[in-house]
Amino acid sequence: MTDPVAEAPILDQTIHTYDQDRFPFVRRVRDLVGGTDLARLDRDCAVHPAPGASDQATEAHTRFYAGFDGIRGLYHDFLRAHVLPLFSGEVCVQAVPTFRVAPPGGTAVSTFHRDADFRHQPGTVNFWLPLTPAFGTNTIWVESAPDRADYRPVTVVPGEFLQFDAINLRHGNRANDTGACRVSFDFRVIPRDRFRDTGLATVTSGTPMRIGAYYTVMAN
Numbered sequence: 611m612t613d614p615v616a617e618a619p620i621l622d623q624t625i626h627t628y629d630q631d632r633f634p635f636v637r638r639v640r641d642l643v644g645g646t647d648l649a650r651l652d653r654d655c656a657v658h659p660a661p662g663a664s665d666q667a668t669e670a671h672t673r674f675y676a677g678f679d680g681i682r683g684l685y686h687d688f689l690r691a692h693v694l695p696l697f698s699g700e701v702c703v704q705a706v707p708t709f710r711v712a713p714p715g716g717t718a719v720s721t722f723h724r725d726a727d728f729r730h731q732p733g734t735v736n737f738w739l740p741l742t743p744a745f746g747t748n749t750i751w752v753e754s755a756p757d758r759a760d761y762r763p764v765t766v767v768p769g770e771f772l773q774f775d776a777i778n779l780r781h782g783n784r785a786n787d788t789g790a791c792r793v794s795f796d797f798r799v800i801p802r803d804r805f806r807d808t809g810l811a812t813v814t815s816g817t818p819m820r821i822g823a824y825y826t827v828m829a830n
């Protein structure tokens with residue numbers, strides 16, 4: 611007999627695909643952070659945080675953000691081709707996506723949470739794009755419905771990206787025992803007509819979550 615909870619559909623999750631020849635994020639990000647294989651980025655670059663430091667501020671993160679201007683055009687082209695068509699009219703998009711690394715033996719974001727608990731507002735839609743195969747304990751785990759806590763891994767590969775409701779669905783990471791790094795970036799989008807300037811800043815970087823800072827406006 612099947613477990614009805616385990617078989618429950620995951621709400622508000624869609625896996626989209628894109629053409630990696632047109633949008634070569636893997637190669638371009640590999641060029642930014644160094645090394646030959648992002649799945650073994652731990653051999654080429656410090657991917658574990660210093661003791662007591664944020665798990666989102668390693669040498670790999672520094673390299674990504676320092677070089678992001680070099681792929682901003684690619685990111686915008688991707689948004690125009692694959693994300694803006696999912697909405698109508700103007701949308702607020704995260705100006706700089708958030709870079710993540712789940713190194714072997716570590717976690718990308720250690721706390722299971724809803725983004726609503728981290729100052730993000732209703733109407734926000736999350737997109738999560740892997741730059742390495744994401745599976746098992748190296749990927750993100752998401753519950754199937756609010757407060758169900760039946761976390762399951764999202765299995766996606768480069769060329770795919772996940773759309774999900776991170777505001778209401780708890781999600782997080784396990785300790786990565788796959789032996790492979792998971793590298794990814796993610797970004798938030800809110801329809802312009804739903805966006806409210808809350809006056810708040812992000813918990814991790816302190817970036818004001820307003821248009822012209824954390825968000826930029828793009829139109830279909």
Ligand SMILES: [Fe+2]
Pocket residue numbers: 723724725776781
């Ligand atoms: Fe989150």
